[in-house]
Amino acid sequence: xxxxxxxxxxxxxxxxxxxxxxxxxxxxxxxxxxxxxxxxxxxxxxxxxxxxxxxxxxxxxxxxxxxxxxxxxxxxxxxxxxxxxxxxxxxxxxxxxxxxxxxxxxxxxxxxxxxxxxxxxxxxxxxxxxxxxxxxxxxxxxxxxxxxxxxxxxxxxxxxxxxxxxxxxxxxxxxxxxxxxxxxxxxxxxxxxxxxxxxxxxxxxxxxxxxxxxxxxxxxxxxxxxxxxxxxxxxxxxxxxxxxxxxxxxxxxxxxxxxxxxxxxxxxxxxxxxxxxxxxxxxxxxxxxxxxxxxxxxxxxxxxxxxxxxxxxxxxxxxxxxxxxxxxxxxxxxxxxxxxxxxxxxxxxxxxxxxxxxxxxxxxxxxxxxxxxxxxxxxxxxxxxxxxxxxxxxxxxxxxxxxxxxxxxxxxxxxxxxxxxxxxxxxxxxxxxxxxxxxxxxxxxxxxxxxxxxxxxxxxxxxxxxxxxxxxxxxxxxxxxxxxxxxxxxxxxxxxxxx
Ligand code: NAD
Numbered sequence: 001x002x003x004x005x006x007x008x009x010x011x012x013x014x015x016x017x018x019x020x021x022x023x024x025x026x027x028x029x030x031x032x033x034x035x036x037x038x039x040x041x042x043x044x045x046x047x048x049x050x051x052x053x054x055x056x057x058x059x060x061x062x063x064x065x066x067x068x069x070x071x072x073x074x075x076x077x078x079x080x081x082x083x084x085x086x087x088x089x090x091x092x093x094x095x096x097x098x099x100x101x102x103x104x105x106x107x108x109x110x111x112x113x114x115x116x117x118x119x120x121x122x123x124x125x126x127x128x129x130x131x132x133x134x135x136x137x138x139x140x141x142x143x144x145x146x147x148x149x150x151x152x153x154x155x156x157x158x159x160x161x162x163x164x165x166x167x168x169x170x171x172x173x174x175x176x177x178x179x180x181x182x183x184x185x186x187x188x189x190x191x192x193x194x195x196x197x198x199x200x201x202x203x204x205x206x207x208x209x210x211x212x213x214x215x216x217x218x219x220x221x222x223x224x225x226x227x228x229x230x231x232x233x234x235x236x237x238x239x240x241x242x243x244x245x246x247x248x249x250x251x252x253x254x255x256x257x258x259x260x261x262x263x264x265x266x267x268x269x270x271x272x273x274x275x276x277x278x279x280x281x282x283x284x285x286x287x288x289x290x291x292x293x294x295x296x297x298x299x300x301x302x303x304x305x306x307x308x309x310x311x312x313x314x315x316x317x318x319x320x321x322x323x324x325x326x327x328x329x330x331x332x333x334x335x336x337x338x339x340x341x342x343x344x345x346x347x348x349x350x351x352x353x354x355x356x357x358x359x360x361x362x363x364x365x366x367x368x369x370x371x372x373x374x375x376x377x378x379x380x381x382x383x384x385x386x387x388x389x390x391x392x393x394x395x396x397x398x399x400x401x402x403x404x405x406x407x408x409x410x411x412x413x414x415x416x417x418x419x420x421x422x423x424x425x426x427x428x429x430x431x432x433x434x435x436x437x438x439x440x441x442x443x444x445x446x447x448x449x450x451x452x453x454x455x456x457x458x459x460x461x462x463x464x465x466x467x468x469x470x471x472x473x474x475x476x477x478x479x480x481x482x483x484x485x486x487x488x489x490x491x492x493x494x495x496x497x498x499x
Pocket of ligand 1: 149150173176210281
């Protein structure tokens with residue numbers, strides 16, 4: 001069985017603790033590798049080396065750092081298939097979806113090629129007699145990224161690219177379920193010219209995460225994962241005086257107005273609800289049609305589309321729509337939630353529980369599941385299912401649909417499908433959710449903007465990638481300078497008199 005490593009000081013390094021966790025092939029249910037779980041001592045050594053490496057990297061001018069990002073982007077493109085295969089092998093998502101995972105991360109690296117422009121400070125001439133003010137953005141030092149299983153390329157890239165382009169060193173702790181892609185990305189960064197030690201990939205579990213949160217040298221923590229862990233990480237990192245931004249789970253609603261193009265809405269719901277087996281923080285898990293006529297029209301269109309979905313391993317070809325869930329525990333949990341929906345009175349329209357593929361009977365697959373007549377009291381509404389389950393909650397009016405979305409504790413993404421500009425505009429301005437789609441089911445902002453949810457979907461300040469990431473990974477220093485030769489005779493007095 002393959003033994004995975006950490007990436008320390010530019011080399012693959014074996015774990016020394018003897019503690020490992022299994023990495024599964026989710027399509028077959030077999031263990032395909034084991035990943036080492038780092039100790040506090042291993043983290044300490046990695047951080048000490050990162051701190052040393054950061055001194056030179058932080059002093060390297062931003063344009064040179066941007067050139068490393070340029071080469072890195074080119075190398076990601078050249079290695080697209082290899083990276084996508086690593087994603088699919090451990091995560092189980094289809095190859096086109098895995099290429100999308102790499103691509104959305106690559107786009108953030110591309111923005112980081114413009115780091116010098118994003119790192120510029122402000123300048124004020126003649127703030128007083130002979131006085132000029134300017135501000136500069138300086139790196140924080142050593143920062144940490146802690147990432148989830150569901151985007152093994154994209155989210156590590158969202159963390160590492162802006163942090164490194166800003167002149168920091170990073171300790172990256174990827175998900176222990178999908179660690180290989182981060183190790184490959186670290187190799188590519190070395191080829192792109194990143195000095196050894198500036199990016200350390202430390203694999204592990206809660207033990208190393210807690211050590212990161214308490215580490216005196218680590219200045220900031222960027223986390224993405226489930227809401228309870230995000231809240232915990234934020235609290236512990238912040239109480240230790242660190243900068244922290246912690247992005248959590250979601251329950252994204254899509255409102256379908258009676259005037260919407262129903263075929264387009266149904267296509268969007270199938271892609272956004274079942275794509276990647278529903279394991280996306282921007283998946284649509286709740287459809288909210290306004291009026292019974294709209295709801296019936298939607299069900300009529302959803303069922304044949306769902307029946308056509310092809311579920312299978314990523315090796316079965318490019319026409320597979322989605323793959324298995326990440327673990328057996330996740331498969332059991334999702335099936336249990338479907339049963340709870342039935343028991344609590346929702347109408348089960350399509351049932352994915354008894355789903356099996358010949359030759360892959362032990363894979364963690366769940367078939368596409370559609371519920372109608374779901375109500376907010378049911379567990380399938382309250383929980384983030386993170387599986388291929390779409391719940392339809394019928395709303396009487398637009399105001400009811402808006403209220404339902406706003407009362408939900410999560411606030412990552414939402415969408416409205418309508419032909420009416422006034423309704424769409426009203427929705428976008430009133431809804432208390434961080435990312436809004438208008439006739440667009442998964443409104444992940446392009447990389448020149450920033451990504452982040454509201455309410456229980458994010459804790460801390462500033463969003464991920466784009467201009468916000470450069471603010472998060474730098475601190476501002478403001479200099480007030482006075483040059484006496486610039487003060488004309490009586491100038492200072494004249495200035496005071498003007499006050
Ligand atoms: P997770 O919270 O289980 O794990 C995320 C990271 O935290 C991993 O690196 C893991 O090792 C670590 N971790 C897990 N339990 C821990 C503990 N008790 N103490 C310290 N560290 C711990 O999340 P996941 O299952 O890997 O990912 C899926 C979740 O991530 C979903 O809830 C999804 O919505 C969310 N997500 C959010 C976004 C976003 O930007 N808001 C993006 C992607 C995924």
